[in-house]
Amino acid sequence: MKKTLLAVAILGMLTGSAFAQAPNFDDPAEFAKQREQLTATFNGPADQPYLQYAGDAMVDTTEFKKEGPWTVCFSNAGVNNPWRVVGYTNMTEEVKLHPEIGTFTHVDAEGSDDKQIADIDDLLAGGNCDALIVSPNSTAALTPAVEKACAAGLPVIVFDRGVTTDCPVTFVHPVGGYGFGIQAADHIIANVPAGGNVLMLRILPGVDVLETRASGARNMFAEAGLTVLGEEFTDGDNAKTKSIVEDYLQRGTIDAVWMDAGATAVAAVEAFEDQGVDIPVVTGEDQQDYLQKWRDLGFKGIAPTYPSYQWRTAVIAAVNTLKGEQVPGPEWVLPQPAITQDVLDQYINEKMPPLHYAMCGCEDMETYPEAWGGTK
Amino acid sequence: MTDTPLTASKPPRFRFDRHASTILLLAAIAIYIVLVVALGQTRFLTLDNLVAILGRSITLGITAIGQTFAILVASIDLSVASVISAAAVVTSVVMNGEPSMMLPAILAVLSLGAVVGLINGLVITKLEVNPLIATLGMSLIIQGVLSYYYNNFAGAVPAEFQVFAYGSVGIVPYSLIFMFALAGLAWFVLRFTRFGSDIYSVGGNQDAARLAGIKTARVVIGAHVICSLCAAIAGIYLASRLRSGAPWIGAEGVYDLESIAVVVIGGTVLAGGRGGIWGTMAGVIIFSLIDSIFNVAGVDAFVKQVLRGIIIIAAVAFYAARSQRPVA
């Protein structure tokens, strides 16, 4: 036992002595920029959010112009959560809309940086790719691999999480994490009087898009004079979420639950339900189960989104690049609407699976809803 | 009590289990070639691609070399994934972009690995805790301490250090050469040193080894130190490859269970005392080939997982089924 303690001490010394600043997730400039973008008007067709973009900057892609049929390669971080499942379906369905894409090669890194780097190496070595789409598993780690792909002369499209190089043609992403946090926090601040208690439920520490969601909201609560009871990590586990909320309920009242992602929102709502307590403000995301729970129980909900239609946009960006057309860049910022009470009903579709993300921009496709697991 | 050969010395029979990993490796290569040819994708048969395949699993390979020592001595190490994470984080944090800190960082990480291995070994031999539990507990502790201080990629390695992962001689990456050099060193230790011989002895029959005057506890501790050191080196490599370290990268790669799987597929017996490094390397290459085959054949990610699970069982069953020993 003593030895184990010793180990802990040594480990502590080793890591502690070299303590370095974690990446900055509290960036006021970025926060302000995203707050502005949330309400900005976007260019592009009004009924096709996946084609809209903020700003006017465009990138010239004539150097990549090529005759079809093309081989488009996609290095995916993984399809290890429902959001990515919906997104990947969006993507494959979008690919079907483009006959010029002869082959669509998908390699799945199963959530491992190491593996994704190897996958990109594989694609460069033998994939015959005309364009490469990358959804990086993490930003810094995948940067060298993306740089290598750029250096090989491939047009690279990055989406979801970014990379720290500007060599890709464009980086497709919605407004961002601060925006998500702002929408949820605004809703809570508007509905909870000052001095109210907010419980912040998080999925995992360290994921950049989730960290920014939390840091923005945290600051806003402090400003608005709300008390944050605690920030708890649920690992995306429903049962654990329920336990955490139950424990907090035993100790006092909760006026609002802020969530950095909606996967466990229903479990949090149920915890109140099961205790026979009135359901307070609970924020969520655009999963069908949450939207329906919200409608059925009539609590004060909101669903900020991280739209999965960006998976369509990535394909479109690749196609446009290979056609030599201009694409928005070096960042293609997509709109990031929140689902509010007024528009709730138009996003609910009971024929869809519970973890279908309503903001998929996919309703206009022919294969909807079957390809997404729904029924007509 | 064992019976009863009728002749003075049995004719040396073909020892199937000693060649099983080679057979499996050849089978995997054959399947790969057939598949590539059948799909008409002969571009996958280039030297470039061979290097890409071999280079897929450097982290796993280095970890598995260490794991081989632990398993040979009839132990096991579930803490390697956490050690990898810790090593990667310490590497990138200590270096923090400074080329001058490269050496101190490496030394710090290696001593970290050595300490972890030492503690694992001591808990297993002196407190007599089952190695699975001891190293699982160790893994939780490391992971906890690590995530207490860091919750994201922290620090950065200088560009000079990325040469380890990205540099190459011709088309052969340094890291690949390094892995095979390390395997060669491990082979040398196991084959030509007294310590190596002791590892087989202790793993084969701890009582007999003790009677022959071998300090068995020291051997077990030594094997664990090597195992953790290899994991630490794998972490250093990963930091170089990912430019930085984060507390989840070891767990994310499932290096603990995968390293055990490749060692066992490589013909090293979980009960200890039998097997070797080249079997493990064959196991690693088989895993890389499987990944590549799946990528070439465009197998769906989920189907891939199903097949991988079945392959692990089938590969081990391939020779375990003939063994007479009872297992559980």
Add this chain to the structure above:
Amino acid sequence: MIDAPVIEMRGISKSFPGVKALRGVSFACARGEVHALCGENGAGKSTLIKILSGVYRPDAGEVLIDGKAQHFSHPQNALLAGISVIYQEFSLLRERTVAQNLFLGREPLKNGIIDSRAMITETQRVLALFGIRHRIKPETLVADLDVASQQMVEIAKAISLNAKVIVMDEPTAALNEAECEVLFALVDRLRASGTAIVYITHRMREVTRIANRVTVIKDGEVTASFDTVPAPEVIVRAMVGRDISEYYPEPAAPAEIGKPVLTIAGGSNASLRDIDLELRAGEIVGFAGLQGAGRTALAMAIFGAAPLTAGTMTLDGKTVRLLTPRDAIRAGIGMLPGDRKASALVLMQSVRDNGMLTARSFAHALGRRNSNRFIGIEGMDGLLDQMKVRAPSYEQEMRFLSGGNQQKAIVARWLALRPKVLIFIEPTRGIDVDTKASIYHLMRDLARGGAAVMMVSSDLPEILGASDRIVVMRDGRIVGQFDRTATEAELMLAATGEAAGVAA
């Protein structure tokens, strides 16, 4: 006549849970002498040796080497002090080569790396001492050797150490006559060169042949010590401590021996050739032979654990094919394995659970654990009482009991099923003398009750004392059958192949 002792053990005592293995034993051995250490199975010889070699630490007493007190905490200390041991249960690594085994833990180094060539040359040299250079190659895996060769390797390993003291714990158990002679010649040579040799055996012939001095232990105490080798009877009396006639029960009267219960005709498998055998109700048949001669293989074949691949077996006149132990037990055959710890005991379970195990295995799986159609918990306690199993409680875990009590609990396991045929393999190995007598009586009672009893033993006096009929095996065949008036010499001759036995 002889120098000061190289090793001296003074007043050694040692206890294990449930047994006092040694009580104040003193023992010494000098340069250039062969000191025979005699005693029945379970008398404490092996414990004494394990203390000498640093495996156990004594509770009391001291070990002196060249007059200096030693405190061995690890076998390595003893090795460095110049003591090497040939263990009875081989300490070889099956998956390593002969040369690697010979140099286990002390491989010759050249520039820090193992000098394989030196290892092989030296191995050849040592093997040449036995005249077995051609039979055993240094590069062969031990697993590929037969038992006799493994025994030779074990001996060679101890001798190659060039130790001051060599302890040989029943080194001839697996050797034939010629191989024994080679060993004796070797012992003579070692003695001449000044090595002290502790020679453990219960074969009087060997004592007479090579010993200078004899010490006898019984029940953990020295009962006799002789500076010259006395007549075998004297030694035996000291070992057994009473008249042989009381020790072994009366043999069966001819009328008590009934019809054949189990017969085998032309039985063969990988380890057995053409076995023709008859086991009769009311009779105890002893099976003699060297280690690896096929006695255990035959027992395993009858018991279904390593079935016959050719030939027929009948039980009560009906042909049976017993492919698993379960088949055999269902047919009424039971077996007590020789290696209790590895093959009979479930050490972490209670004494009662050990006794009930077989009965439970054939009862309804979801039935109550306390009783079943074979025996209830009271019945089992009764059996254990009747066997005089000494335990603080029958809930006590088996591992805390002495060897004799463990064996009695295993006997109870089989008695609960009333077997028609009961096979005992080395029934008294590692058991104290009193328990031995009760095991013999129990075997006799079983036979009187109509069961056929088969006893495999390497202990010739036991074979001669407890059997009604004796079968000798060699190389997987039955090579002789004797009645109980045979002599040890006759049995040894048959077992080692020098002369065929005369059918009884």
Add this chain to the structure above:
Amino acid sequence: MTEQTAARPEVSRRRLPGVNPVYVLVVALLLAIFIMNPAFGEPTGYMNFLKRVAALAILSGGALYVIVSGGFDLSVGSTMTLTLTVIGSSMLASNDPNSTYWIIPLMLGIGLVVGLINGLVVSYLKVPSLIATLGMMITLNGVAFMWSGGAPRGYLPDTFRFFGRFNISDVPLIGILPVAVICLVVFGTILWWGMHRTNYGRMLHAIGDNPQAARLAGVPVQRVRISAFVVSALTAVLAGVILGGRGGVSVDIGSGYELQAITAAVIGGAQLLGGRGSVPATIAGALALEAIFTLLNLIGLAQPVRLVVQGLILIGAVALATYQRKRAGR
């Protein structure tokens, strides 16, 4: 844990002095929780706690069967995921309340098949259970993803969620009584009975203790071992039903439970590699695990600290047990 007494054999081992430390641990932890949060002493407090622990406790009780038989079952988590995600929600249940009555048997059927395969692979292909069930874990997770397409395809009807979610209210004395707690008592009792009161349970101990001796004593080793894997898989399904009922479905609902189940058994004093283990102590081990989390939560310790505490307790529990056994032995 072992007693030394000269009393007659009727005296039962479990009642004698050396109480299994896990019971002390649980009582101490629960007391600590109560002191920090008196509301825990009210029925809603402790009943919620028991409700929460029910799934893990049942699962650990089943996993103990495999541990006592000398093996490991790493596939229980993925069995939960598979049966729940795929069968429970994706393929069949979609909102039809009546389907529950045949879905649960069907899930149990799948569990049976999984357990059988595990057992057969270990018994006849001689693959070490660690590897066999690791392969099974990977395979089942893949199958779950493959069939569901990566996300649950339907909801669990309320009739299904009854077992994990519903509380019976207005019960005399205790106020509320969650159905999950009833399940825990019922299945805990069945598991206890099977392990400690039947011939089967004793054979299970025997094959874990010494498979060779068990075989030669006539124990049908293969059958008993296979059945242990079957029990483990079936309890995984049951635990899955309760867990799914409690929280609803997600695709990784069972992940991590395999190690937690083994941890609970080990804290309860079970011997890895077989031969020793107690169902009540294992359930207490599960309670202890959950209580640790609750307590650390109350204290407000960060997640990482909980990992460290869990690691220390795990090693400490086994080291203590080894020490106690050694002291009893010499």
